[in-house]
Amino acid sequence: MKAVRARRAACCLFLATTVPVEAAPRAVTRSGLVEGVQEGGVAVFRGIPYVRPPVGPDRWRAPVPAPRWTGVRPATRFGHSCWQAVSPKGFGPWTHEYVVAGDISEDCLFLNVWTPVKRAGPRPVLVWIHGGGFNSGSGAIPIYDGAALAARGAVVVTINYRVGVFGFLSHPELTGEAGGNPPANFGLMDIVAALRWVKANIASFGGDPGAVTIAGQSAGAMAVHELVASPAAKGLFHRAIGESGLPRALTPLDQAEAQGVAFAKEKGAASLAALRAMPAEALQPSQGANAVRFVPVADGRLLPAGPWRAASDVPMLVGLNADEGSALGEDYGSADPAKLSDLLRTSFGPLAGRAAALYPSSTESERAVANEQVRRDRGLGAIDIWAGRRAATARSPVYAYLFTHVLPGPDASRWKAFHSSEIPYVFGTLAASPERPVTTADSNLSAVVSSYWLNFITRGDPNGAGLPEWPALTQAAPRALFIDNVPQAKPLLRPETLALLREYAARGGEPSAF
Known part of the structure; x- marks a missing residue:
């Protein structure tokens, strides 16, 4: 009897080990191999770094491509959202599915991809730029989940970009050290870097790099309009959607620099180096009617000054x-x-x-x-x-x-x-x-x-x-x-x-x- 039970157990073990297991979806990027998850008919890759973390000496510097990794990098969880104040339960009409739940960090420049498992040729790509007044938001917010659109044939990319003081501080010392890079608008530079990542990598996810649409809502829509006007983004997208946001008058760089100097003084920082040495939580702007609000400025390179012009006719x-x-x-x-x-x-x-x-x-x-x-x-x-x-x-x-x-x-x-x-x-x-x-x-x-x-x-x-x-x-x-x-x-x-x-x-x- 014991021998019969042993044979049955061995048979069951054999059957269990021979049932085919669906392989997790993988894609090759310029930085290395990533492995996501399959959810229904959609492959999802969460938390892919598209540039080097903007921390330490890289705080308030132009983004640098992500370093290469060896082996397979898991892409199954969202990366950190960028540093900001959070209200996980929501506020006003914006219930919990509209807001950042938590898990914030300066190491936050990640993107997420949803793509159909069954591919019938290159798919059109939607790159979503979140709103939040340039001071909050994340590509991981639940209402931005790309699964439903991917199930209908699109490749959806949501991104994080630096917000608030980390994304939009201007300061004379930053201008002095910029060299050939824009001296401000680091959050917008992040978005441009994400679009370059899409152009270089999205074919590996089934997307068509020649059919990219940028889209955003509120501040994300304003960013869309600013990218349409920016020579730095020309050729990186082919259509544009702006929901509840239009171009606005940009603050001149010299005025934004003066605001940055006043902010540093308020924080007790006598230099840019002192600001870079401060912990993130110490850099939150003061509240109130006269508080500095960090937003895109006319830096003269990424965003030209003067009347709005369409650099990208899309x-x-x-x-x-x-x-x-x-x-x-x-x-x-x-x-x-x-x-x-x-x-x-x-x-x-x-x-x-x-x-x-x-x-x-x-x-x-x-x-x-x-x-x-x-x-x-x-x-x-x-x-x-x-x-x-x-x-x-x-x-x-x-x-x-x-x-x-x-x-x-x-x-x-x-x-x-x-x-x-x-x-x-x-x-x-x-x-x-x-x-x-x-x-x-x-x-x-x-x-x-x-x-x-x-x-x-x-x-x-x-x-x-x-x-x-x-x-x-x-x-x-x-x-x-x-x-x-x-x-x-x-x-x-x-x-x-x-x-x-x-x-x-x-x-x-x-x-x-x-």
């Missing part, structure tokens, strides 16, 4: 959400007549009196609606003005949208179509927050929105079979896609509002996107 998809201001200011939707008057003045300048006639305001409910509509209109006007200026140097089409759908969730009636609420629909990541009571209508809309984005990533045109037409933006009769349960192309603005905002811009005004 198709672009840009847009806003209907209620960008709901979480970005205390006065959104206010019925206070004085606040509406102030809003009209800041939105239309000397034309505020004429603008007031376009927004009924006799009752509290009318004033509340007007408060929201003025902000929405000036944002769409900013897109129109930007597109008109772009047309002077670019010939590729622009597709504009207004996302009006309300994402279900806590206080949805208060936040409405808030800043960044379109992202889970684009990425197909509505399930990243089980607490949100999403419906079949939400899932269906996500399939439509991601189809538009995938079409644009693939061809530079969002239109496709079964989708409502999305016309390219024109100056003669600008139309945009208004995105809700049934997307529909409509005039960008009422003719009288459009004419007034164009007159305001012609007089030197700058309509604000928010």
Whole structure:
């Protein structure tokens, strides 16, 4: 009997050892071999270093390619997010799936790749640049998970880049030691380095280095526009998407240097060397209305000074959400007549009196609606003005949208179509927050929105079979896609509002996107 049991055990052991085990996906990069994980029909590579860690003497220096490694490097976990203040539970309308959970470090320059396991030729590539006001954010945030888009045929890359003081400090000593490199904008240099990594390596992951789309939201969208204008990024991408962010006036380098000197003085650092010697936690900016906010500046090399010019003439998809201001200011939707008057003045300048006639305001409910509509209109006007200026140097089409759908969730009636609420629909990541009571209508809309984005990533045109037409933006009769349960192309603005905002811009005004 014992002999029979032994034979059975040996047989079972043999069967167990001969069952084929699916090999983990691998890819060869210029720095070495990486091994990811397979999740369904998608291969995922997390935490790939694309440059040398920017620590110690490399703090506030241009990125250097990652050193080579031997053997197989595991790429199964996200790398550290860049140093920043964190709120893991979220804040305002931004619940936990929108924010950095923790695990922050200066050693943070990693990227992540999602790619279809079954490959049918080179795939179009989406490189996502996170938002966060250039002071926070990460490529590991749950709503940026690229699995759903990869399952539909794209290769998705999310990246980290230095933020806050580590990414955007300017200082005379930095300018003096820059040599041939830009003297500031280290976070943007990181993004350019990531794009160079993509160009050199993405074919090993099934991606097409000749079909790269850069995309981002909020500060990420501003970075997209700055890369479109930057000679340093020319040729590294072929299409661009900017969600809820437009080009902005850049601080001149000398002013940013003065801010850097004041920051060093505040921290008790008499030199750049002293700043480099301080621990990361000691370099957090002070809070308050007068606190220094570190953002991209006109450094003269990476980002030219002067009027915006299109260094890269590529198709672009840009847009806003209907209620960008709901979480970005205390006065959104206010019925206070004085606040509406102030809003009209800041939105239309000397034309505020004429603008007031376009927004009924006799009752509290009318004033509340007007408060929201003025902000929405000036944002769409900013897109129109930007597109008109772009047309002077670019010939590729622009597709504009207004996302009006309300994402279900806590206080949805208060936040409405808030800043960044379109992202889970684009990425197909509505399930990243089980607490949100999403419906079949939400899932269906996500399939439509991601189809538009995938079409644009693939061809530079969002239109496709079964989708409502999305016309390219024109100056003669600008139309945009208004995105809700049934997307529909409509005039960008009422003719009288459009004419007034164009007159305001012609007089030197700058309509604000928010």
